[in-house]
Amino acid sequence: xxGNVTPSKEPDYVVIESGKTTLRDLYTKEDWMAIWMGxxxxxxxxxxxxxxxxxxxxxxxxxxNETMKAESARAPFKTIEWHKASxxxxxxxxxxxxxxxxxxxxxxxxGDWKNNPLDALYCSQxxxxxxxxxxKDAYDAAKAAEEAALEKAKVSEATAALVAFNNATLxxxxxKDIADWQAxxxxxxxxxxxxxxxxFNRIPYLAGLAVILAVFFGIGKAVMxxxxxxxxAGFFFVFIMAVFAYMAETxxxxxxxxxxxxxxxxxxxxxxxxxxxxxxxxxxxxxxxFYIKTGLVLLGAEILFNKILAIGKPGIFxxxxxxxxxxxxxxxxxxxxxxxxxxxxxITISADMSVCGVSAAIxxxxxxxxxxxxxxxxxxxxxxxxxxxxxxxxxxxxxxGLPQILAGAWMGSTIDSTGAVAAAGAFYGEKALYVAATIxxxxxxxxxxxxFGVAVYxxxxxxxxxxxxxxxxxxxxxxxxxxxxxxxxxxxFSLIVQYLGDDVSSVMIDxxxxxxxxxxxxxxxxxxxxxxxxxxxxxxxxxxxxxxxxPITLYVFGQTFQLCLTLLVGYIMFYIVFTNVxxxx
Amino acid sequence: MMTENKSTAILNASRSDALNPWLKLAIGIALVLxxxxxxxxxxxxxxxxxxxxxxxxxxxxxxxxxxYTDFEASADSSEYVRHSLSYPPKNIRQxxxxxxxxxxxx
Numbered sequence: 001x002x003g004n005v006t007p008s009k010e011p012d013y014v015v016i017e018s019g020k021t022t023l024r025d026l027y028t029k030e031d032w033m034a035i036w037m038g039x040x041x042x043x044x045x046x047x048x049x050x051x052x053x054x055x056x057x058x059x060x061x062x063x064x065n066e067t068m069k070a071e072s073a074r075a076p077f078k079t080i081e082w083h084k085a086s087x088x089x090x091x092x093x094x095x096x097x098x099x100x101x102x103x104x105x106x107x108x109x110x111g112d113w114k115n116n117p118l119d120a121l122y123c124s125q126x127x128x129x130x131x132x133x134x135x136k137d138a139y140d141a142a143k144a145a146e147e148a149a150l151e152k153a154k155v156s157e158a159t160a161a162l163v164a165f166n167n168a169t170l171x172x173x174x175x176k177d178i179a180d181w182q183a184x185x186x187x188x189x190x191x192x193x194x195x196x197x198x199x200f201n202r203i204p205y206l207a208g209l210a211v212i213l214a215v216f217f218g219i220g221k222a223v224m225x226x227x228x229x230x231x232x233a234g235f236f237f238v239f240i241m242a243v244f245a246y247m248a249e250t251x252x253x254x255x256x257x258x259x260x261x262x263x264x265x266x267x268x269x270x271x272x273x274x275x276x277x278x279x280x281x282x283x284x285x286x287x288x289x290f291y292i293k294t295g296l297v298l299l300g301a302e303i304l305f306n307k308i309l310a311i312g313k314p315g316i317f318x319x320x321x322x323x324x325x326x327x328x329x330x331x332x333x334x335x336x337x338x339x340x341x342x343x344x345x346x347i348t349i350s351a352d353m354s355v356c357g358v359s360a361a362i363x364x365x366x367x368x369x370x371x372x373x374x375x376x377x378x379x380x381x382x383x384x385x386x387x388x389x390x391x392x393x394x395x396x397x398x399x400x401g402l403p404q405i406l407a408g409a410w411m412g413s414t415i416d417s418t419g420a421v422a423a424a425g426a427f428y429g430e431k432a433l434y435v436a437a438t439i440x441x442x443x444x445x446x447x448x449x450x451x452f453g454v455a456v457y458x459x460x461x462x463x464x465x466x467x468x469x470x471x472x473x474x475x476x477x478x479x480x481x482x483x484x485x486x487x488x489x490x491x492x493f494s495l496i497v498q499y500l501g502d503d504v505s506s507v508m509i510d511x512x513x514x515x516x517x518x519x520x521x522x523x524x525x526x527x528x529x530x531x532x533x534x535x536x537x538x539x540x541x542x543x544x545x546x547x548x549x550x551p552i553t554l555y556v557f558g559q560t561f562q563l564c565l566t567l568l569v570g571y572i573m574f575y576i577v578f579t580n581v582x583x584x585x
Numbered sequence: 586m587m588t589e590n591k592s593t594a595i596l597n598a599s600r601s602d603a604l605n606p607w608l609k610l611a612i613g614i615a616l617v618l619x620x621x622x623x624x625x626x627x628x629x630x631x632x633x634x635x636x637x638x639x640x641x642x643x644x645x646x647x648x649x650x651x652x653y654t655d656f657e658a659s660a661d662s663s664e665y666v667r668h669s670l671s672y673p674p675k676n677i678r679q680x681x682x683x684x685x686x687x688x689x690x691x
Contacts, residue, residue, distance in 0.1 A: 068672040076674050086668045090661060190643055248617075249649050253625030256638040260649025267617065275610035302654045310663050312670060358651040390648060391633045419650025422658045426644045427637055433644070437662035441653040502667065510660060519654045526651075584673035585666065 025481075030290045033220050035485030038297025041521055042489060042513075046496075048103070049094050049512035057092060061503045064089040075165050077175045080153055083182060089503075094512030106205050107520040110243060114252040121202045128199040135195040142184070142191035149184035153177040183430070210239045213524065217290065227284060234285030238535070241268050242527035257387045258420045261523075262358050262530045266376050269534015278535045288532040292366060293482040295525030298518045299359065300489030303448040306497045306505075311438045312581040314573035318409050319443040322566045326354040327450070330558030338550050343462055344370035347454055348378045349551055353558045355446050357382045357416030362526065363447050367455035367483055368462070372533045373541045381555050382416045389559075390420040394427040404428060405582050408435025409570040413443060414562050431585060448490045455483045
C-alpha cells in the first residue's frame with residue numbers, strides 16, 4: 001500500500017552491534033540512553049516512596065515480629081495469633097498510601113473483562129452497584145463461615161493449650177482447624193473484593209499516560225538526534241496497539257491460559273504489518289530496542305540477590321543448581337546433537353525454557369543480539385508449553401501423590417511463566433502455591449546472571465572467528481552496554497534492600513518502589529517493544545526456523561530433562577537433606 | 586474507448602489491490618476473535634481446565650505474569666515462607682514424627 005511499510009526481508013536484530021565506545025555514545029546511543037532513562041525512573045521511584053513510609057511502620061513491624069516470636073515459642077504449630085500477626089505484617093505496604101494509590105491508578109493497564117471489551121476500560125456507578133449487590137450474599141456467607149471457623153479453631157487451640165501442647169492428637173486437630181479457618185479467611189477476603197467493586201473510567205488515565213510516555217521517550221529520541229514531532233505522531237498508534245494487547249490478555253478465557261500481552265502485542269502488530277502494512281508515519285515510533293532496553297534496566301531493579309535465600313538452602317539447590325545445568329545441557333544439545341543453525345535462537349530458547357519464560361527470553365535475546373523473530377519464536381513456544389504444563393503438571397503430581405512442598409518446588413522450577421507457576425501451585429494446594437511462587441522468585445533472580453554471562457560469552461567466544469582470541473578491551477567494545485545498567489540497577493537495589501533489612505525493604509521496596517511504580521512502567525515498555533516487533537516482522541521470516549521442527553525438539557528435550565532433574569533434586573533437598581526447612585513451612 | 590476501458594481495468598485492479606489488504610486485516614481480526622471467544626470457550630472442555638479457571642479466579646492470579654513482581658500472590662507466598670522460616674514453631678525436630686504425618690508433608 002502506498003505510504004505504508006511492509007516488513008523487510010532483511011534480518012533485524014533485537015540489539016544491534018554498537019561498535020567502539022566514545023564519549024559521544026553516552027547521549028547518542030540507545031544502550032546508554034536506555035540506562036539514563038531507566039535510572040531516572042528508578043530515582044523518581046526511590047524519592048517518591050522512601051521519603052514517605054507508612055505511618056508507624058517500624059513500631060507495627062516490631063510488634064508483629066514480637067507476637068510471632070512469642071507464639072512460635074509457645075506451641076509446636078502455627079497458632080491463630082501467629083497467623084494473624086503474619087497477615088497483619090504482610091498487609092503493611094507503601095502502595096496502600098493515598099499518593100501511591102493515585103499513582104498506580106494512573107499507570108495501571110486495562111482491567112479484566114469477559115464479553116464486552118469496554119468493561120476493561122469503564123465501569124459506571126450503576127454497574128458497580130449491580131456487581132456489588134449480586135455478590136453481597138456470597139460475601140456475607142463467606143464472612144459468617146470465616147467467623148464460625150475461627151471460633152472452632154480457637155476452641156481447638158485452647159484445648160491443646162490446656163495440656164501444654166503435649167497431646168499429639170489435640171495438636172493435630174488444632175492445626176487442622178486453624179488451616180480450615182485460614183482457608184475460610186482467604187475465601188472471605190476474595191468475596192469481599194468481589195462485593196466492593198468501585199466505578200472507574202480508565203480512558204482519561206490512558207490518554208494522559210500515552211502523552212507522558214510519548215514525551216518521555218520522545219525527549220530521549222530527540223537527545224539522540226531524532227525527530228521529536230515524528231516520533232510523537234507515531235507513538236500513539238503503537239500505544240493504542242499495546243492497550244489492545246493488554247485487553248486481549250485480560251479477557252477472562254485468555255487470562256486463564258496465560259496468553260499474555262507480549263504474545264498479543266506481536267500478533268496484533270503482525271496483523272497490521274502483514275496486511276495493510278505499518279503506516280510510514282508510525283515507523284519513527286516503532287523502536288523495539290529502545291523500549292526493550294529501558295524496560296530491562298527497570299527489570300534489573302527487580303532482580304534482588306537477597307531473595308536467593310528466601311526458602312533456605314534447598315531453594316538454592318533446586319533453582320540455582322538445576323537451572324544452570326539444564327540451560328547449559330540444552331544449549332549443548334542444540335549445538336551438538338540437533339545442530340541448530342542459529343546459536344542465538346538456541347540460547348534464547350534454552351534460557352526461556354530453563355530459567356523463567358518470557359522475561360528470561362527478553363534479557364537473553366537482548367544480551368546475545370538475537371533476531372526479533374527468534375525472540376518471537378521463543379516466546380510463542382514458551383506460552384504454548386506453559387499453558388500445557390500449567391494443567392498437566394499438577395494433574396501428574398496428583399496422580400502420583402506428590403507431597404505439596406515437593407510438588408510446589410518441582411512446578412516452581414520447571415513451569416516457564418512465573419504467573420503460571422502460581423496458578424499450577426494454587427491448583428495443587430496452598431502450601432504448593434507458597435513454595436512454587438517462592439522457588440520461581442529465586443529462579444527469576446538468575447536472569448541477571450544469565451544475561452550477563454551470555455553477553456560476555458557471546459562477545460568473547462561466539463562472535464569470534466575460529467581460533468581467534470579477543471582482548472578484554474575488544475570484549476568491552478562489543479559488550480551490549482545496556483546490560484551494565486541492568487546489572488547496576490540489580491546491584492544498587494540489592495544493596496538498598498540489604499541496608500533496609502528484610503522487613504522494611506519488603507514494605508518500601510517490594511511493596512513500594514517496585515510494585516507501585518517501576519514494575520508497571522516496565523510492563524508498558526515491554527508492551528510497546530513487543531508491539532514494535534510485530535509492526536516490523538514479516539510472517540515469511542519465520543519459515544526457515546520451523547524446518548525439521550528443531551526449536552520444538554530442543555524445547556521438549558530441555559523441558560523433559562529439567563522435569564526429571566528437578567523432581568530428583570527437590571526430593572533429596574526437601575525430604576532427605578533439609579527436612580527442618582520442610583517441617584517449618 | 587479502448588483507452589478508457591484499459592484505464593478502468595487498471596483502476597479496478599488497483600482498487601482490488603487496495604481492498605485486499607483491508608480484507609486480510611478483517612479476516613485476521615475475525616480469526617483472533619474466533620480464537621478468543623470460540624477456541625477459548627472450547628478449551629474449558631479439556632479435563633482440569635475448568636478447575637484451573639476457578640483457581641485463577643478465586644486466587645486472583647495472573648498466569649501471564651512474566652516476573653514475580655507482576656502479581657500479589659508471589660509476595661504473599663514469599664512473605665509467608667519468610668515468616669515460617671524466621672519464626673518456626675518450637676521443637677520442630679522433636680515433633681518431626683507428627684509433622685511427617687501431616688497431610689501436606691506426606
